[in-house]
Amino acid sequence: MSEGSSGDDSLSVDRRSALKMLGTAGVAVAGTGLGSIAFSGSSAAASVDIGATNPGSVTNDRGDLSKVTIDPTFRVEWDNLDTAVGKVFYVIEGRTRDNGTWSDWSPVFRSTPWLTPQSGKPAGVTVSKPGTSGHLDFYVPLSTFLNRSSANRDNDNPSPGFGSTGKAEDPRPLPRPIEVVNELGRPDYENADVNYPNGHESYLAGNSVGSADDAYSELDNGKLSRTAGGEIETGDSSLTDNGGTLPLVNNFPGAESGYYGAADDTSRFDVDEDGASDTDTVEIRYTFALQTLTEGDVPYFTGSNFDENYSSAEDPVDTAVREDSWLENVRPADVNTGNSELVMDGTDGYPSITNNGANTAASNVYDAYQAIADSHPAVISTTAQFTVSVTNEAGDSGVTGDTGAGASGGGQ
Numbered sequence: 001m002s003e004g005s006s007g008d009d010s011l012s013v014d015r016r017s018a019l020k021m022l023g024t025a026g027v028a029v030a031g032t033g034l035g036s037i038a039f040s041g042s043s044a045a046a047s048v049d050i051g052a053t054n055p056g057s058v059t060n061d062r063g064d065l066s067k068v069t070i071d072p073t074f075r076v077e078w079d080n081l082d083t084a085v086g087k088v089f090y091v092i093e094g095r096t097r098d099n100g101t102w103s104d105w106s107p108v109f110r111s112t113p114w115l116t117p118q119s120g121k122p123a124g125v126t127v128s129k130p131g132t133s134g135h136l137d138f139y140v141p142l143s144t145f146l147n148r149s150s151a152n153r154d155n156d157n158p159s160p161g162f163g164s165t166g167k168a169e170d171p172r173p174l175p176r177p178i179e180v181v182n183e184l185g186r187p188d189y190e191n192a193d194v195n196y197p198n199g200h201e202s203y204l205a206g207n208s209v210g211s212a213d214d215a216y217s218e219l220d221n222g223k224l225s226r227t228a229g230g231e232i233e234t235g236d237s238s239l240t241d242n243g244g245t246l247p248l249v250n251n252f253p254g255a256e257s258g259y260y261g262a263a264d265d266t267s268r269f270d271v272d273e274d275g276a277s278d279t280d281t282v283e284i285r286y287t288f289a290l291q292t293l294t295e296g297d298v299p300y301f302t303g304s305n306f307d308e309n310y311s312s313a314e315d316p317v318d319t320a321v322r323e324d325s326w327l328e329n330v331r332p333a334d335v336n337t338g339n340s341e342l343v344m345d346g347t348d349g350y351p352s353i354t355n356n357g358a359n360t361a362a363s364n365v366y367d368a369y370q371a372i373a374d375s376h377p378a379v380i381s382t383t384a385q386f387t388v389s390v391t392n393e394a395g396d397s398g399v400t401g402d403t404g405a406g407a408s409g410g411g412q
Contacts, residue, residue, distance in 0.1 A: 065269040065390050067225055067262075068282055071141040071177035076288055079133045081377060083343045084334040086130040086293035086301065087114050090286065091206060091366050094180040094263030097281040103264055105285060106186050107204065107366065109178050109250045111257035112291070112340075117303050117326050122148030130293060130301060131329030147175035150254025170254035171216060171235030172224045179249050180282055181388075182225035184232070185265030187246035194219050194244045203259075207363040212253040219244035220251060225262070269390050277391040283383055289369050290378040291340040293330065302326055338362060342369075343378040350376050 076088055091110040095103045113136055115127045124145040128134030138145055150170050189200045195218075202208035209215070216222075221244055222235040239253060251258035269280050298317045299306040303326035306316070313319035321332050339362035346352030346361070353368035354361060373381035 065181070065266045065388070066183060067179050067266070068181040068269075068388055069177035069179050070284060071143050072286075073138050073141055074286075075135060075137040075139070077135045078290055078378070081132040081290070081343055082348065083292060084131050084330040085115065085134060085290045085343055085378075086297060086330070086334075087112050087291040087340055088136045088288060089291055089340075089364055090288045091364075092178065093285040093287075093366070095283050095285075096181060096264045096268055097283070098268035102283075103268075106263040107206065107260045108180055108263050109257070110206065110209070110259055110364075111255075114297070114300070116301050122152045124148055129326055129329050134329075141175075141177070143175035143177045146252050146255040146257065149257075150174055150252065153254055153256070169239065170252055171220075171222050171239065172233070172249070173235075174252075174254070176224075179225055179262045180284065181264050181266055181269065182249065182262045183266050184223060184225045184247040184249065184262065185267075186263055187248060187261040189246065192219070192245045194246065205357075206366040207358065209259050209364075212251055212256050212258050213239060215248060215251050215259050216253045217243075219246050220248040221245050223247045223249070225249055269388055277389060279387050279389040281385055281387050283385045285370075285381065285383045287366060287369050287373065287381040288379065289364070290343045292334060292336050292343055294336045294338065294340055297340070298327070298335065336362075342376075344376070345378075 070092075072092075078085060089110075089112045092108050093105045094108050095105050097103070113125070113127070115130045115134065115136065118127065121127070122145065124138065124140035126135075126137045126139070128136075153169075189204055192200070196203050197210070198208035216239055224233040224235055225247070226232045246261060248259065248261045250260050250262070269278070293301065295317045298320050302310070302320050302324040304324060306320060310316040310320040310324075317335065318332050321327050321330055321335060339360075341361035342353055344350055346354065351372040352361065353363065353365060353372060356365075356368040356371035358365040358368040369379050370381045373379045
């Protein structure tokens with residue numbers, strides 16, 4: 001499954017260093033209310049600040065936590081780059097801390113929205129035309145958007161703008177947020193009885209994941225973490241029967257996004273002792289990367305019908321780029337012949353991901369992106385933390401009532 005092309009700030013930065021991000025992420029802990037994560041910033045010369053409010057606490061008679069979820073909204077902006085942006089890749093990772101010890105980072109969700117004409121997109125997202133300046137705005141919670149995206153794709157026709165070329169559907173109920181912690185736990189990617197085409201290391205690193213459909217059909221066991229007090233559910237889909245062993249609860253094949261399961265199980269959070277409480281930390285890492293168009297993408301990016309207007313030209317792709325209104329801010333030189341690449345990778349004195357663990361500029365290697373996030377205008381990586389408190393209520397017992405005693409006797 002190799003990878004194919006498939007708070008705003010006012011800081012003054014140089015003309016290329018302007019990837020900006022503003023958003024919030026609803027954080028939910030099973031049995032509690034909501035909190036939020038707020039983040040803003042820009043890469044290169046600018047700083048990134050991120051904060052989080054704690055979502056609340058769980059108190060019950062078993063000291064049992066069912067799940068911790070996030071449901072982000074975000075807006076990404078860029079200005080004055082040297083190459084037109086056509087796609088915005090992002091990955092969300094999570095980890096937990098217990099008694100001062102952090103677990104390893106684990107990916108929980110990834111996606112690559114395309115800046116195609118708005119008519120091809122579900123409600124909840126706005127995008128600019130591809131170009132050296134622009135934006136991508138998810139103004140509804142991600143769960144809502146994924147639900148609408150999946151519904152848009154659930155047909156036998158291609159869905160331009162989201163990389164889909166046919167019917168797909170989600171095996172688990174929608175909408176649902178991203179589960180960072182749950183009782184199924186982090187999938188055992190390393191020892192799972194599945195055949196990763198390029199090994200589990202590539203899958204977890206991000207450079208070889210294939211499609212979300214493939215992930216469901218080949219890796220997923222179809223399970224969904226239980227609701228509080230309920231049974232673990234098993235999803236059902238008309239996609240190829242899944243034969244995998246991994247609980248990829250955050251895979252959304254209908255929206256061609258997701259790929260992963262939770263980052264950890266609830267054992268670090270559960271409190272077994274009566275009357276005791278414990279507070280542990282969850283950390284989320286967001287990494288965004290701006291990417292180029294490819295020749296194969298162009299037919300999906302035109303504002304008019306590509307076949308009718310450009311297919312008869314001597315060079316259909318070049319003609320579309322030069323003449324189509326939706327591509328007016330794109331030059332032929334901005335379009336790659338192969339897969340989508342990181343915009344301005346290794347140019348103008350900026351670093352290249354190929355010097356940081358990626359084989360090519362088209363490889364979505366999470367560590368490679370994060371290694372250059374502080375010094376490249378087309379990459380940003382930032383984190384947020386929040387705590388989760390769990391209390392096991394002290395046991396108690398008592399009896400109330402009336403014995404209703406009575407006596408009678410007789411004699412002489």
